[in-house]
Amino acid sequence: MRIRHLSRRTLIAGLAAGALAATTAAAHHGWAWTEDAPFTLTGIIEDIYIGNPHVTLKVRAEDGVWDVDLAPLSRTLRAGFDENAAKVGDEVTVLGFRSRDHAERHMKAARVIVNGNTYDVYPDHVPSI
């Protein structure tokens, strides 16, 4: 009796944990949180973070300041985007995908164009325009 009782409780706990894990997985990593349609952002770089866990830019556009996620550090550096690629104040064009939530100015970059150079941080995701 005790064993049957315990296994039922274990099962319920397991299901609850699984449900929580599924909820978490639906949020911001990967591409699930972005729209399917490509998005282009042009603006002035306000901040550059080159480091772990991933590289990010803050870009001032007409409608406000955008958070732009590039790839993880190693992948971004492999694409050629490092400290010498851009500086605060440079104009940048980012091709990628914006958040499905239009209340936030947040996008994930596939291609970054700055100072005449093109950096494909996610070559497989660069939209064909």
Place this chain on the structure above:
Amino acid sequence: MLPEWLQALHDWQVAALVRRSFYVYPLLNATHIFSLTLLIGGILPADLRMLGLFRGVAAAPFLRLTTAMSAIGLALAAGTGFFLFTVQPLEYAGNPAFLIKISLVALGTANALVIRFSGAWRMALATGEATPGLRFAALLSLSIWISALIAGRWIAFL
């Protein structure tokens, strides 16, 4: 005052190394996750034992072992977490999920210390029976640590 302290942490040489390293950061991250398996993997069975499950297992050696594992896990998680924090201190300090997580960790640690130094704990070790107060604290512990885990994972998604 606080931003200055965070900026100093950001400018620290070790932080710069972790920020740019291909190996240190992923290994720190892996060790942080490993320490969480010790922490949650220890505290969960301990809390369940206090709540009345696994009655067939002798309380004293079981609770000593599981809580020791979770204490080691907590110390290791705090240590690795500190270095992971130094990478972007200003960002993390402004991240609601991070602030909730840190508060929950402080609450969970305080709760664990209250349990550990209570008369009810000594009684549970001696007799294998938990008082209603100890059961409540165990339920609280379970909720706090699982919530802290979820809040911690949420940091990356805000």
